[in-house]
Amino acid sequence: MVATPPPAHTPSEPSTRERDLSGHIFAVSAGLVGVCLTVVGLFRLFRKTGEVASVADNLIAMDAIVFLFACLFAYLALRTMEEARWRRLERLADGLFLFGLAAMVLISGLIAYELI
Secondary structure: OOOOOOOOOOOOOOOHHHHHHHHHHHHHHHHHHHHHHHHHHHHHHOOOOOHHHHHHHHHHHHHHHHHHHHHHHHHHHHHOOOHHHHHHHHHHHHHHHHHHHHHHHHHHHHHHHHHO
16 A cells, blocks of 8 residues: 655645744743843832833833733634634734834843943
């Protein structure tokens, strides 16, 4: 008996590599939520007089919320079986993740500028 090859991969069907992206966004976003909350805690612990510290810790707290939503949408993308919904959720998670990273870089620059 000859084994039949697996069905051909259609272009619209997500590959394993594409599906893995949701898992990576999920894991890294969850870690970055923790990083943001740690920075907020450090700001509260070592309160420096000045408005920039207050603005920076508020911004980093909002960035934690962005990463939390990226994590949530990536998780939902991992759980869904419907391809159109999966693509929408992953695109949303990806966009939020990239926005959160860009915001984190800008906020880090604000923090570094204030500390120098």
